[in-house]
Amino acid sequence: MKKLSLGEPNYVLDGKVPPVLTVEPGEIFLVETEDNLTGFIKTEKDLPTIEALKPYSDFTPPKYNPLSGPIFVKGAQKGDLLAITIHKIIVGEQGASCLIPGFGPLANYSKWPELGEAYVKILKHVPGPSGTTEDGKAVYNHEIQWDLKPFIGTIGVAPEFEVESSLLGQGFWGGNWDCRDITTGSTIFLNSYHEGALLLLGDVHATQGDGEWTGVANEARAELTISCQVVKNKRIPYARIEKEESIIQLFADRPLDDAVRSAIIGLMEWMVEDYGLAPRDAYVRISVDPGFRINIYQFVKAGKLGYTVGAEYPRDSFKPKTSKN
Amino acid sequence: MSKRKRVPREKPYNYVFDAKLPPKLEVKLGEEFEIETDDAASGTIKKPEDSTKLWKTDDFKHTPILLNPINGPVYIEGVEKGDVVVVEIIDIIPADHGWTAKLEGFGQLAYDSRFPKIHERNLVRSIKHSPGPSGTTSDGKAQFPRDDPSKSPIEWNLAPFFGTIALCPDHEVISSLTGPYVANKGGYGGNWDARDVKKGSKIWVSSYNEGGLFFAGDLHASQGDGEWGGVANESPGLGVFKCEVLKDTEIPYARIEKEDSIIQLNNGRPLERVLDEATIWLMQWLINDYGFDEQECYDFIATCPDFRYNVYQTVPPDHYTVGAEIPKRYLLG
Numbered sequence: 001m002k003k004l005s006l007g008e009p010n011y012v013l014d015g016k017v018p019p020v021l022t023v024e025p026g027e028i029f030l031v032e033t034e035d036n037l038t039g040f041i042k043t044e045k046d047l048p049t050i051e052a053l054k055p056y057s058d059f060t061p062p063k064y065n066p067l068s069g070p071i072f073v074k075g076a077q078k079g080d081l082l083a084i085t086i087h088k089i090i091v092g093e094q095g096a097s098c099l100i101p102g103f104g105p106l107a108n109y110s111k112w113p114e115l116g117e118a119y120v121k122i123l124k125h126v127p128g129p130s131g132t133t134e135d136g137k138a139v140y141n142h143e144i145q146w147d148l149k150p151f152i153g154t155i156g157v158a159p160e161f162e163v164e165s166s167l168l169g170q171g172f173w174g175g176n177w178d179c180r181d182i183t184t185g186s187t188i189f190l191n192s193y194h195e196g197a198l199l200l201l202g203d204v205h206a207t208q209g210d211g212e213w214t215g216v217a218n219e220a221r222a223e224l225t226i227s228c229q230v231v232k233n234k235r236i237p238y239a240r241i242e243k244e245e246s247i248i249q250l251f252a253d254r255p256l257d258d259a260v261r262s263a264i265i266g267l268m269e270w271m272v273e274d275y276g277l278a279p280r281d282a283y284v285r286i287s288v289d290p291g292f293r294i295n296i297y298q299f300v301k302a303g304k305l306g307y308t309v310g311a312e313y314p315r316d317s318f319k320p321k322t323s324k325n
Numbered sequence: 326m327s328k329r330k331r332v333p334r335e336k337p338y339n340y341v342f343d344a345k346l347p348p349k350l351e352v353k354l355g356e357e358f359e360i361e362t363d364d365a366a367s368g369t370i371k372k373p374e375d376s377t378k379l380w381k382t383d384d385f386k387h388t389p390i391l392l393n394p395i396n397g398p399v400y401i402e403g404v405e406k407g408d409v410v411v412v413e414i415i416d417i418i419p420a421d422h423g424w425t426a427k428l429e430g431f432g433q434l435a436y437d438s439r440f441p442k443i444h445e446r447n448l449v450r451s452i453k454h455s456p457g458p459s460g461t462t463s464d465g466k467a468q469f470p471r472d473d474p475s476k477s478p479i480e481w482n483l484a485p486f487f488g489t490i491a492l493c494p495d496h497e498v499i500s501s502l503t504g505p506y507v508a509n510k511g512g513y514g515g516n517w518d519a520r521d522v523k524k525g526s527k528i529w530v531s532s533y534n535e536g537g538l539f540f541a542g543d544l545h546a547s548q549g550d551g552e553w554g555g556v557a558n559e560s561p562g563l564g565v566f567k568c569e570v571l572k573d574t575e576i577p578y579a580r581i582e583k584e585d586s587i588i589q590l591n592n593g594r595p596l597e598r599v600l601d602e603a604t605i606w607l608m609q610w611l612i613n614d615y616g617f618d619e620q621e622c623y624d625f626i627a628t629c630p631d632f633r634y635n636v637y638q639t640v641p642p643d644h645y646t647v648g649a650e651i652p653k654r655y656l657l658g
Contacts, residue, residue: 012496060495060510060533160388161341163498172388193388253642255595303508304593304644 003030006221009038009066009202011059011166013173015158015194019072022196028087028227033202034066036153036219041096047118048100061303065154065166065176065203072196073228081231082157082197085187088225089150091133095206095220097121104214105301123218125206134184138207138218146207150222151183153203160193166202168303170252172238176203177308178212178298181241181248189231189240199228215300237266246314248295252306260294263311275318291317329565334361338394340501342513344493344534348400351536357415357567360396362542364424364559365488367394370449376426377447393489393502393516395542401568404537409511409574410492411582412528412539415565417485419462419546423452423560432555432640452558454483454546463524467547467558481547486523487564488543488557489516495533501542506592506644508602512578516543517646518552518638521581521588529571529580539568551639577606581648587656588635588648596645600634603649615656629655 004021023029038056040046056063076082099119101107106115121140125148128135139145154166156174169175172191182188190197201224208217241248249270251263264286271282286292295310332349339346352358364370366379384391404410426449430436434443450470457464463485468478489501491514499505505515511531522528541564548557581588589610591603604626611617617625626632635648 014498060507060531061497063496161498162389162500162504163343163496165497169497191388254593254598258594258641301598304504304506 001029002027004032004068004071006032006034006068009034010069010200011063011066012163013067013156013158013166013169013200014163015160015198017070019070019196019198021069022072022074023228024074025229026227028225031068031071031201031224031226033068033204033222033224035096035221036065036203036216038066039221041098041120044120044122047120048098049118050101053100061165061168067154067166067200067202069200070158070198071200073199073230074196076192076197076230077195078160078193079233079235080192080197081234081236082190082192082199083187083229083231084155084190084199085227085229086152086182086184086224087227088134089152089184089204090223091125091148091150091204091206092221093125093133095123095125095138095218097123097214097216097218099214100216103302123206125220148206149180149183150204150206150220151180152201152224153178153205153217155182155188155190155201157190157192158194158198158200166200168305170306174239175252176305177250177252178205178208178217178300179250179308179310180208180297181243181295181310185244187242189236189242191235197228210296212298212300215302237269238262240270241310245316246312248310248312250308250310252308254306256296256299256307256309259307259309260311263294263309267311267313271313285317286313289313289317329357329359331359332361332396332399334363334396334561338363338367339396340391340394341498342395342491342493342501342505342540343498344538346398348398348536348538349396351400351402352568353402354569355567357565358399360399360541360564360566362396362544362564363394363561365393365543365556366559367391368561370424370426373448373451376428376449380429389500389503393543395489395501395540397540398493398538400536401539401570402536404532404568404570405535406533407573408532408537409529409571409576410532410537410539411569411571412490412530413567413569414487414522414524414526414528415567416463417487417524417544417562417564419454419483419485419544419560419562421454421462423454423467423546423558424449425452425554425556425558426450427554428556433553452546454560457483462546483546484520484523484548485544485546485562486520487541488518488545490514490522490528490539490541492530492532493534493538501540503643508578508591508593511576512590512592514579515592516643517590517592518545518548518557518640519581519590519635519646519648520545520548520637521583521635521648525584527582529576529582531576531579537568541566550636555640577609580610585654586650586652588650590646590648592646593644596636596639596647599645599647600649603647607649607651611651611656616658631655
């Protein structure tokens, strides 16, 4: 199995950067990813002060969220869709969350001034029954632990002609979405703008609550097992996710209500075009089907970053059902 | 008068802010120079029926679409990363006409069915410009034609400004239509559509490259607040600029200094957040540079009847542009 080891980090998604790995459609391969601060935090003493982060933050946007890639997927062209299936995510033996001065929703909240000070919280990751962290736990302290639920925070293909930041870039080509459904078992669909699609990914979150309230999740190095397929000549409105039990239309925007509206309209287009529903039927079913979900994945205030939402519809709801009563 | 250097309007046009592009002109600090610009649709719109064709041109097969050509970059000697460039706009001369259009799927009422006649046709409305006292359209008049030719055109004074001005980003390459925009730390400009980027204004933008690498384009000969339909009175034209530098200076986003007032700009969404940030940054400006105490400044902003919020541009899905403005006469003490 091919493996892309940690190499030169990409802080932009740039179609001119030569690919570091070439894969066939359907080929399963491994990708190592760096954490969001490029390994800056190793212990709770590695405080992310303004001064200490200078090597990264002296750029605009800052050089956070290093990405692995670009990965050239044979057969993918401009105008196709790239479908990325995530088979496994193994996170490192620890993750870190932190508070960065001046960053985060309560960085200037005088009621609790300590929230504006640099701080690090290390979470130990312990292996589960498989012997790896794939099914392991994150230990918050000696009393609190929870299941690891890792996902890929930033995933994208190179934009057509722009060069976008790995931290603040988001678009029809991917970006920093911090979406917990970009996880093991999911297939992510991205619009391709180049030959080979040029996939970049990183910023794995070992665990994250809805919204990513402080702006920093449980950030960790990881090893991904993924494969890609190509859907020829298809364009979608922003990105989509297929899970085993549901389909999800993603959208990132501000304000939140615009993101929700766009995600729902994108889901309706999906239901109409691929599942054959009449627009009126899709409209009403989204309103009345109790299985419909709006997921608020990320609402971090950082530069031009939009809030990430998903409009999720259960696959089961597409199947005809009749009451047995 | 010595002849100014000029960046001529010539194809192929440029649609990105990219620090790797070779400068088309080098100027000294304080040296006046000229940039010729084409209109937002790269000159493809000339006749009323051209608007419907626009969507079928190759420019629309890209992501983002290729609208808003910008001319430059101009390399400004003495400017480095970490400086603020103060761009003074000496003059703006629109062409003898501009145009506006309802573009399919674009603008505030893109898919709104309440005014069905809006969507019946995608035609261009040509707006005639006539020279003013200066002998140019810099201070001329616009004639907005009515659909019923028996009605006389609506006339107003032209109020030309550059919709898009910017320096090059740091390590991104961003579309001239959809960017660039950076919050908090200095902004380098972008497609603001701010009517105060006009003759007599000084625009403060942050430099991220040696030479600053200045671009201008997207001249609006006139525009209402918000640019409601998504398209202003778009016109080719000529800008006359000169640049000064504030060495090693950090400002939040960007600023405009007009003859009688100062304006803190901001850009983003949603509107209320953008206004809040602009106000906080204006307070920092007043406190740091104009001797206000913190509480005094807070009270002043809340009570001064001449404190103004300018809502320049609110076109979805782009980011909104606002300015928080205070007259200079309050800043003398």
